[in-house]
Amino acid sequence: MYDNDNKDTNMLKKTFFSAAIAMTMAAGVQAADIPEEVIQQSFYPYKEGVPSFNGLQPGMTINQSNVDQFKDALDPAMYMFVKNGDTEIKVGETTDFALHPSYVEATRKYSADVQLGAGQGEISPTIAGRPFPQEPSLDDPRAGEKLAWNYKYGYNWGDSAAIMPFYWTTRDMASGKKERTIKMNFHFLNFTHRTSQEPYPKIEPNPSELFRGIYVQVLEPFDVKDTQLLIHRFEDDTKVDNAYLYLGFQRRVRRLSTGQTTDAFLGTDVMIEDFEGYNGRISDMKWTYKGTKHLLMPMYNHNEMELDTETHQDEDGYQVIAFGGKGGCFPNITWQLRKVYVVESEPVDPNHPISKREHYMDAQTFIIPRNITYDRKGDMWKSWTIGQAHPDHHLPVNKGTGVAIDDSFTMIDIQAQHCTTGQFKGIVDPEMSPVDKFSVQNMRSSGR
């Protein structure tokens, strides 16, 4: 339970907060509990200027010959890849990835009294916005947990979005051979913590108090066609996700045990738990804030990148990000120097297949573009890059949404010299992710 609270009180508090939202939004009243400088620092870190690193300039390339000079601007895995000659890093300008104003406003209004509960994964009732906009402190033993909550309740894909289509390609990194390409559609929907798409702050009815839904539908190849995955995450973080799988050849929905969320998803190098940087409960991990750094992050303008002319064509003229480097395992994108929170997560479950992840959280957006996974022995196992595109330089429909668009990914199994790459067409459009798409019945009706 939360500090000095009980469930009934919480429910009462939630009801009160809901009413408060409606009232304050209607009246345009602003609470003044969170100092404006905290808001400005949290959401607009580059307002007073972008970070710099000695010798680093937009337009330059970091490669094997000069990487040592920029070692401190790279995370250890990226440094290793460049040092080995596996890839090069093209440096772009640091740009403002401003989130949607409604999310910032919700933070102003509803995050003043948010506090952690007594136990891991417990938090006082939250309505919307960034729960802990204050700068983290190394002196705060629970700073990592607060940052994890900021990620969980972050703006991420906004209130709803779709990736249609989404190409996942498995590759032998040593030979560069493409093994399998899986074409999918992904859909995301926040049931609660909504700020920009009606209804907000939550969708009702919602008897199990779901926080978020993720729905995946596989389109190709034939042997996994019509496979569907549905994940329901609860507002109560201590409750295990409900996950459902529909297999096309069985034509029925099966419940998944959580063991499968740490398994290779459809044989790729990605776990369900890896989705978006971390796709699990806060309470499944012990979170530790390790410091703030300025690091190169895979964030760019999609329309200015090298695009893949073969994998995807459509009537919008949209093309996906091209890949290159060793084994074709690296997106051909630019990286920009950004303020980053370094956070470690260690599984609570001793039987979990990993020992820890290092997350490199973007301080402005709280997305996680870079992650390094360590195996149970503590050796570096996987490098997880999720390239983020600015919404104003992507599809026209995404302009002004304030969503950092997940746009390219690579999960590299360093030990197996194997990778899975992802090419996205991300669309922030509520029409594509209606509530009933996130139901068990939808899986049955969408299957054959």
Added chain:
Amino acid sequence: MSKTITTTFSHLAVGVAAALGTGLAVPAFAADTTWAGYVENATYLRDGVGLSKFRNTGQAQFETVFETESLRSLRLNGTFRGTYDGVYDLNDGEFGKGARHNYLGENWHDNSTLSSQALLTPGVPFPCENDPTLCNNLDGYMDHKESDAKFPDFNDKLDFIRELYLSADKELTNGDVLSFRLGKQQVVWGKTDLFRVLDVINPVDYSRHNIYDELEDIRIPQWMLTAEWRMGPNEVLDDSNLSLVWNFDKFRPNNLGTCGQSYRILDAGCFFTSSVGPVPIIHDVEEPDWSLKNTQLGMKWEGVYGDTTFSLNALTYRQQLPSLHFRGNPLGFNPAAFNPADIATYPFAADGVFDIKFPRVNLVGGSVDYYSMNMDAVWRLELAYTEGEEMPRDTDGHKETDMLRYVIGFDKNIIIPELGTRSAFLFSTQLFGEHILDHEADMPNDEDNWIATMLFKGFYKNNRLSPQIIIAHDFAAEATVFAPSVSWTPDNHWMFNVGLNVKTGGKETFPWSAAQLPGFNDFSGQYEPLARFTNGPIGVANQEDELQFTVRYSF
């Protein structure tokens, strides 16, 4: 990879609207069509027999999604399949119209009991190519010709159309969705593998590969209309849905495999073409004609409540397995006067011992999935209670009895690093139970019986290499099947599978009253004809140990 074709439809749109009775003015609309499919060869070698399957299959499926503003979604789906099984050309000594058996049940038991030695003749392979009387008696059921077995999808039932249906979703003003699906289709209820409890809407073709092929490939699609009212969440349930299914197709029973085919579950096909002396076992097959009252209707309410998904089901349908109705001697039967040389003294009619019928059955049942957080595992429960089914018995052919069938399933994913992979192994086990409520001593089926199944499947090399073992054990038959296999999927197109299918058991006998008549006086257990029910699909196939290769190219 599938191919997408964009085109424009107008006449079809009108037809769609008319078919659904929407009364909507549907303008011409664009449509995207995607195609996918595969070609496959399955070559199976049976111990002591040689080639038992050389099946070559081509399957193509399409989905056309229409763009219309009147409906939430509108799509047309079709699946077409063509199969040629070359085993009847390549191993015609064992299978096909020219195959001959020395005694009934030669393929699953020895010739040590009286019933198969002297009382029953061997089954006649493909009777319509060898015995006009038997062919006439079996008219309409299990009367395939060899060409039907070679090309099982090409027949007057248009079985090459595996599926062809139109689906439409209409969103109501309150956010609920009404959905209709009309056409030839499979409707799947239940949550079980290998054996069926609630999944009984479509009959099954066991002649393709006994119980071992995916049900997806052996369900016999039917022309049906399904309607769903998707209510979504409410104050109590996270999801709620009411569905109706109307199977208006002409009734089709399960295909058990005609005598002469390489797979004939329970060896029923050969039993049906056997005779007692000169008297055919089967006199007639009474398949229900098409009429409104002979159609089948089902209803299901399903939902999600917290960690539990559930369904409540009701179905009125017809028994898909044949029920044998005994035809007694119209002149009466006097055991004391029985003379094996005089047909007139036999206990049954001289022109056939049984008629095959398919009685009306009413089913109620339900299913529950529950995720146990403590065990990190999923429990599955499925239950079906039927009234109207008929079970075989010795002295009276059959008896109508209520039946209770149930299954408890347990699924868990386990990571076992010691086995050389970081991927989780799937462990899935099921226990099927069957209880005959009005059991009689002369029924070959036990009053209670259970079949246990276990699947253990692993994944290596990014799931491209996948070994697995399936084990199933029938407690009454004391029969077990072991089916280890390994599949290799090197890329998006190719799949190779090699497996074994090895059975034990099938030794159970059951006394047959005809063998006890004066002149025979054999009161010992018999294999024929009733023990086939006791030994079940695993035990009766006890000599069908196979090495199986499959290669598939998908596009």
